[in-house]
Amino acid sequence: xxxxxxxxxxxxxxxxxxxxxxxxxxxxxxxxxxxxxxxxxxxxxxxxxxxxxxxxx
Amino acid sequence: xxxxxxxxxxxxxxxxxxxxxxxxxxxxxxxxxxxxxxxxxxxxxxxxxxxxxxxxxxxxxxxxxxxxxxxxxxxxxxxxxxxxxxxxxxxxxxxxxxxxxxxxxxxxxxxxxxxxxxxxxxxxxxxxxxxxxxxxxxxxxxxxxxxxxxxxxxxxxxxxxxxxxxxxxxxxxxxxxxxxxxxxxxxxxxxxxxxxxxxxxxxxxxxxxxxxxxxxxxxxxxxxxxxxxxxxxxxxxxxxxxxxxxxxxxxxxxxxxxxxxxxxxxxxxxxxxxxxxxxxxxxxxxxxxxxxxxxxxxxxxxxxxxxxxxxxxxxxxxxxxxxxxxxxxxxxxxxxxxxxxxxxxxxxxxxxxxxxxxxxxxxxxxxxxxxxxxxxxxxxxxxxxxxxxxx
Numbered sequence: 267x268x269x270x271x272x273x274x275x276x277x278x279x280x281x282x283x284x285x286x287x288x289x290x291x292x293x294x295x296x297x298x299x300x301x302x303x304x305x306x307x308x309x310x311x312x313x314x315x316x317x318x319x320x321x322x323x
Numbered sequence: 324x325x326x327x328x329x330x331x332x333x334x335x336x337x338x339x340x341x342x343x344x345x346x347x348x349x350x351x352x353x354x355x356x357x358x359x360x361x362x363x364x365x366x367x368x369x370x371x372x373x374x375x376x377x378x379x380x381x382x383x384x385x386x387x388x389x390x391x392x393x394x395x396x397x398x399x400x401x402x403x404x405x406x407x408x409x410x411x412x413x414x415x416x417x418x419x420x421x422x423x424x425x426x427x428x429x430x431x432x433x434x435x436x437x438x439x440x441x442x443x444x445x446x447x448x449x450x451x452x453x454x455x456x457x458x459x460x461x462x463x464x465x466x467x468x469x470x471x472x473x474x475x476x477x478x479x480x481x482x483x484x485x486x487x488x489x490x491x492x493x494x495x496x497x498x499x500x501x502x503x504x505x506x507x508x509x510x511x512x513x514x515x516x517x518x519x520x521x522x523x524x525x526x527x528x529x530x531x532x533x534x535x536x537x538x539x540x541x542x543x544x545x546x547x548x549x550x551x552x553x554x555x556x557x558x559x560x561x562x563x564x565x566x567x568x569x570x571x572x573x574x575x576x577x578x579x580x581x582x583x584x585x586x587x588x589x590x591x592x593x594x595x596x597x598x599x600x601x602x603x604x605x606x607x608x609x610x611x612x613x614x615x616x617x618x619x620x621x622x623x624x625x626x627x628x629x630x631x632x633x634x635x636x637x638x639x640x641x642x643x644x645x646x647x648x649x650x651x652x653x654x655x656x657x658x659x660x661x662x663x664x665x666x667x668x669x670x671x672x673x674x675x676x677x678x679x680x681x682x683x684x685x686x687x688x689x690x691x692x693x694x695x696x697x698x699x700x701x702x703x704x705x706x707x708x709x710x711x712x713x714x
Contacts, residue, residue: 278364280498280577282478283491284545292355292478293441311493314500314551314575 267300267321268309274317281309281318325351326628327621328455328468329434330442330481332359335596335613335620336474337425342621343472344432348628351466352429353457355475357439360422364477364576365610366501366530366538368513370413373611377618380428385421386414387532391511395683397675398518398668405512406680410687415513415530415538416610425614445471445484445592451634452485452591469628470638472620473594474613477577482594487586489594493545495581497525497607500551501540503572508564509537515606517663517671521558523547524664525607536571542578542607544664551575578607580660583653587642590634595620601645604653604660605687612649619644655689662711670704677701 270281272295279292289302290309310318326348329340337359340352356362368390374381392407430436437459446454446465454467473481479489509531516527524544531537541555552575559565579600587599595601596613603612623641627633666674682694691712699709 276573276575277362278574278576279476279478280575282480283577284493284496286490288480288483288490291441291480308493312491312496312498312545312577314498316550316552 267303267305267323268298269319269321270296270298271317271319274315276315276317278314280312280314284308284312325349325454325466325468327351327470327472327624328353328466329472329474329621330455331355331474331476331596331598332426332436332438333422333474333476333596333613334425334610335598335617336472337422337429338614338617339472339474339595339621339624340434341425341429341432342618343625343628344429344434346622346625346629348625350429350434350625351468352426352434352436353440353442353455354426354436354438355441358419359426359438360419362572362574363418363422364499364574365418366528366540367416367418368413368530368608369416369610370410372410373413377611377614379614381414382420382424385416385424387417387536388415389511390414390513390531393513393515396514396516397671398520399672400516401672402675404675404678404680404683406683408680408684408687410684415532417532442475442481445481450590452589469591469631469633470624471592472624473592473598474596474617474620476597477579479594479598482584482598485589485592485594487584487589487592487594489584489598489600491545491577491579491600492581495579496545497542497578497580498545498551498575499525499540499542499578499607500555500575501538501573502555502559502570503532503536503574504539504565504568504570505536507531507535507537507539507568509535516558519668521554521561523554527555527558539565539568540574578602578609580604580607582657583650587645588635588638593620593624593638593641595641601649601653604657615648616645652689655691658712658714659686659691662708665707665711666704670702670708673702674698674705
């Protein structure tokens with residue numbers, strides 16, 4: 267699963283665009299459906315604000 | 324029941340909604356944010372030739388600054404190249420105003436608009452897209468529409484719901500971070516800084532607004548180590564010019580820089596603008612491309628919805644027209660991008676001493692051969708670039 271640091275996140279939606287499983291949404295905040303997350307880490311790499319960490323189970 | 328539903332009230336979506344409404348289609352334009360035009364993930368620059376070609380009525384309140392050219396800097400900031408061609412003149416916009424004016428134009432033609440509303444799903448009739456599911460004021464609603472246009476920007480969620488693979492890959496995407504800053508010494512030129520240290524596979528930019536306010540940002544390749552913010556902070560910290568600059572806003576986002584999508588239509592569905600990866604692979608600009616594509620999408624969607632012929636092969640004439648107008652030029656830009664990304668800082672510095680604004684003009688017009696001829700004999704790194712340009 268991923269953890270989004272709400273203090274760093276600028277809600278730009280970059281993570282949403284790169285998620286291969288379409289598991290992220292940009293609503294008022296970034297929303298993640300962890301049941302779809304395959305822990306590939308692409309969102310964490312993409313994030314311009316370095317706000318996402320991958321938490322492997 | 325709507326004829327056309329447009330998801331996203333950015334420059335693409337608002338233009339699409341306007342053109343669909345002009346055709347007489349009952350049109351709905353849906354915006355997720357509570358305010359159209361803010362925040363944007365954008366440097367806010369647009370060319371004067373774009374404004375003319377697209378027939379945009381540019382109100383002076385939507386303009387922060389008139390730009391008279393561009394200065395390109397190599398990594399050592401030695402031999403800068405100043406470009407004053409017609410293509411380099413333009414504007415830095417206030418998109419908070421610009422985007423609202425485009426949406427207002429759609430409203431004037433009869434489009435309905437709802438804001439602060441998420442599109443959470445698509446209505447499907449078998450394989451055909453037949454509308455959207457929205458969440459408005461916490462309540463789920465179904466809006467039926469004969470044609471849905473996905474103009475939701477870099478996230479491209481709607482296209483993926485329609486079965487179009489529009490996921491951005493790290494390699495073919497740049498990620499940007501930008502501060503709108505006060506107290507920045509500026510001129511009437513935009514500034515572009517190439518540097519593998521501060522902007523790997525991208526560039527740093529200063530886009531002046533008014534009164535010493537400027538958009539200061541960086542775009543980096545998605546496959547590169549680190550995050551855009553770190554690179555931007557380092558560049559600002561290492562640059563005396565920003566010593567007294569103060570941030571007024573933080574913006575960031577995703578910039579597709581690869582091929583446009585290989586599929587842009589489905590039954591009852593069109594994707595356009597940044598959502599369709601219709602972005603210039605060299606400078607990452609997308610506003611003009613979005614408006615152009617939105618216009619074609621809106622017209623075709625309107626016509627098809629009214630005639631009842633909304634399956635993929637009817638809507639395909641949008642894609643055909645877009646590809647006929649743009650695909651060739653974008654492919655050449657992609658060649659140039661791939662040629663540039665191989666260059667080291669030393670190569671870039673050497674290149675800056677060999678070419679001038681004439682060569683830049685030619686490169687931007689996709690006329691590579693004369694430039695290749697000039698540089699091919701010189702450095703091994705540049706021979707690689709020359710070969711890449713001739714692919």
